[in-house]
Amino acid sequence: MTRGPSDGGHQGADALHGGMDATTAPHRIPPEMPQYGEANHVFELMQNMLEQLLIHQPKDPIPFMIEHLQRDNDCVPKIVILGPPASGKTTIAMWLGKHLNTNLLSVGNLMAKEYSPLAADARRHYQKFQTLPNMLLVRLLQERLREEDCVRRGWILDGFPETREQALMVQTLGICPRHVIVLSAPDTVLIERNLGKRIDPQTGEIYHTTFDWPSSSEIQNRLIVPTGISEAETARKLLEYHRNIVRVLPSYPRILKVIPADQPCVDVFCQALTYVQTVHRSNAPFTPRVLLCGPVGSGKSLQAALLAQKYGLVNVCCGQLLKEAVADKSKYGEMIWPFLEKEIAVPDNIILKVLRQRLDQQDCIERGWVLHGFPRDLDQAHLMDSLGYKPNRVFFLNVPFDSVIERLTLRRTDPITGERYHLMYKPPPTMEIQARLLQNPKDSEEQIKLKMDLFYRNSAELEEFYGQAITLNGDQDPYTVFEYIESGIINPLPKKVP
Template sequence: MTHGQHVRVPSNERVAKVLPRTTVGDMDATTAPHHIPVEIPRYGEQHNIFEMMQIMLQELLIHQPKDPIQFMLDHLQRDNDMVPKIFILGPPASGKTTIAMWLCKHLNANLISLQNLMWNEFSELAAKALQFHEAKKPIPDSLLMKLLLERMGNPQCISKGWILDGIPETREQALMIQTSGISPRHVIVLSAPDTVLIERNLGKRIDPHTGEVYHTTFDWPSELDVQNRLRIPLGISEEETAKRLMEYHRNITRILHTYPKILKVISSDQPCVDVFYQALTYVQSQHRSNAPFTPRILLCGPIGSGKSLQAALLAQKYGIINVCCAHLLKEEVAKKSAVGEYIQPFFERKMKVPDQIVIRVLLDRLNKQDCISYGWVLHGYPHDLDQANLLDTAGLMPNRVFFLNVPYDSIIERLTLRRTDPATGERYHLMYKPPPTMEIQQRLMQHPKDTEDKVKLRVDFFYSNCSLLEEYFENAIYVNGDQDPYTVFEYIESGIIMPLPTKVPL
């Protein structure tokens, strides 16, 4: 659902109870669906209005300004709700500084560490902190908080965001950071076995000119002049590292409770590039919010990819309306409606129903009160770019699009082995659901549309238009449909209840 949101839909039982009562003569204002113009929630979702208000309210409660109106105006003008605000924590030699630097370069954010806080020659606070450091004394937490607030008040940090490396180190620091109004959006904790960390730490080298950290085994610089100026950092012996690890483990368990909902633990006992991409994927995600959200879901995929089953599962769990385009057209013909009379000749001649008629039927169904109130999942339309444009023009643009990818051989296996018992109407599959007796098997019949030649034609038709549809729905989510249906459903469900990831160009 768009920007992170609980699916606020009623149960199927409530749908059944509420809808029949919504007549003009018997309207209960407390229970009946309210006729809110569909443009209002769509505008809110498109421009993140709900999230914007939630963040602004949070900032008001944290800072409690004397002039709330001016505070909100200043907040809106900064336009920095989505900039990175990341904590990266981890034991010594876990690689947190390297990951923090790589993320800063990729996200164009500002790196904040204890070292560069003290190296600010223009800050009196930094000079005081440096005196403690040179005297080999811990920097008081109150001074550290003032340094952080000073740096985060920098216009660069406000406009581009920041990544905090290795801070907080204690529970007390974490609480002071909270009370000072510093609120991260993502917290990453790197972890690895102590034996690995001790061995890794022994090979660490530092460039005194740039502050870059290298390693004798994993990350040795290619430039000879850089190699020659590298120095062994202080405090990396086995005994000193073990002592620091004990202190880290004592503190980190108390820190983690401060950030239960925005925390991700990543194993750093793997290639650094893999750690980086896991961290990048996480910080580009957006957390769920309490913003109201009406799901408008589109399932795309070739015949046999499982769209109908997934739509039924979604409708059953969330109470949204299952809309199959082919079924809608058949229902209009069966009802002998005015539109159905236009459709019937095309059915009889096995011709494609014109797009203008199809979109009219869809528009009528998706604009009914149940679809507006509870949301919908659509499958079987659009098939090509023209139909996608019609859907958009009609104001029926989905807010979640899934492409179900299934190999051709699996589609052939799924469809060509389907059979129907003409005596009972029971459906079977020769591989997954074989008939119980030989007598039943002998009378089974195959639907003409399930022959391999006709299945191939329909699959080829989908893929001939697929690339254009993928370009049109640029925020689509791709799902491997060639696995257990409930595994596919869980993946689709996670893509619905979680907001779309923030896209940052590589």
């Protein structure tokens, strides 16, 4: 994420609630509607179907839509991998193809296709001119993508499109990738890497004299030096690539990722695989209902405040709600006070009444909420769920015991000014102030250990109950933690694979 947590608050809120038209507020949309829409990916389904209708423009849309739904291929890989010569794009494309069980398409295997008059034309043309006209190449690609295995299992395009003209032609035909990866490395590295390239003529596998030499002597003996890998030839190809790529990239805004290729091939592959498995943010209306779980001192309150500030969510702290109910002398406050006074747990049924009263208010329904401090165990989670309060994003903040001890046992309060200090991170300015500082009994190491043991005793069951929860390392800079949480909220939930 590029924006800081304090800026762009209205933009962030508008983006999350983008499906709502502010001119017709207030909206009284039953909470079940967006819950159903997100759980079943209804908005994405309709968006994909509309895109296909506009691209193909069938004479009778109804049978076309039925066929589209029956294919159920909205989530198959559709990947383009680009990069200069010797950047490793073919290797990465092959590894991705095997891992994702999808089809690898290159100019070479498109031309080699059997029983295709179009491919036969392409071979004849290539033998004569050592190049293919754009129209012939694009028609060859279109023919291949219509075949059942590409429809069912998706595809990866290796090194295509090479020019802006090709990119525009494939877009005009409705061939739209979901992820575009561009490998990048300094030209000097690429020239040196290209000189060591060798090819197995039987399998098409690419090896390298320095980085990836086969262990089998049989394979070693049959490797050949590919044509066009001299320093002069590689430099010429690099120049042509740089001239073209700057005009290709603008064709793929928002779905493009540049990965440095000057690193171990396995690292490049891992980054590429992570990217192609992400789901791009949808335009569907979305009201966040965020649950933050974590032990005492894990930073839940700070993260909730940052989310509320940036996205306009209602910050719902369960402990604070109980204190406010007592301060307001409400009917629930009178029931809560004896428990707080004796420092014993407030019964679940009373907590749920106070929580329900807050979450049912119109600001929570319209803007969404971020809840922390409840539920603390599986029984409370079941109770909350039975009443219809279902978070659509759940985060567990894990922090080691030693870090929590450091965060909490060194907290102090000035009894005169009420100012709060931390002996390590925010020490008092004078010895006089330090001498009068007091520690809250709740911040003793013994009390903290009891609370942490209780949380981690229940957390495994809670994580299992919230099956799509995201677990984060809370023991790092709070703004780094916030960026992880933020990306987990604005990106769609992954679609469950049956």
